[in-house]
Amino acid sequence: DGGITQSPKYLFRKEGQNVTLSCEQNLNHDAMYWYRQDPGQGLRLIYYSQIVNDFQKGDIAEGYSVSREKKESFPLTVTSAQKNPTAFYLCASSKLGAQDGYTFGSGTRLTVV
């Protein structure tokens, strides 16, 4: 079955470390997105990509970086510059134009220890 897979489900980061969250989809979707969700809060857009080797900053891109070397993959790196990285991270994908909505992954919960 086609879907979108995020890994790991739980991730712990030490102060000053960079960590990378994985997002892979086999839906043949062109567009991919990363969102951050804090407890009791809505979805805030970090980065999105509509085509391989191109991506755009969202509303809260500072302290994060992404790459889109393959259509199926859109990894997110949380850098040491992100001062408050503890959150639930969601990856999504869609056809170009998103006229059928998004398919979301199951999320990665990142905790700073």
Add this chain to the structure above:
Amino acid sequence: GENVEQHPSTLSVQEGDSAVIKCTYSDSASNYFPWYKQELGKGPQLIIDIRSNVGEKKDQRIAVTLNKTAKHFSLHITETQPEDSAVYFCAAITGGGADGLTFGKGTHLIIQP
């Protein structure tokens, strides 16, 4: 750009009663309006959507209505059950969809036994 407002932020209803969640949007060119359900610790799942050429859509106990003139759309859940307890997000997208979906801030629906 598009702006989506969602109300209420929390809704508590008795099991068996109906629940209504309302969203307004700002861009009259928006033409696709999905609703997502997010259970605790999981990614959002698409539960129903509506396009701008339709006024109402129903799927068993859930329905969505769209008023283009007033620029608002609503989610209706009838005969609520405990498994309906979740956070619900509305979203909207404008024609070309270059920037993806704009989400409301979510409604925490609580079904009281």
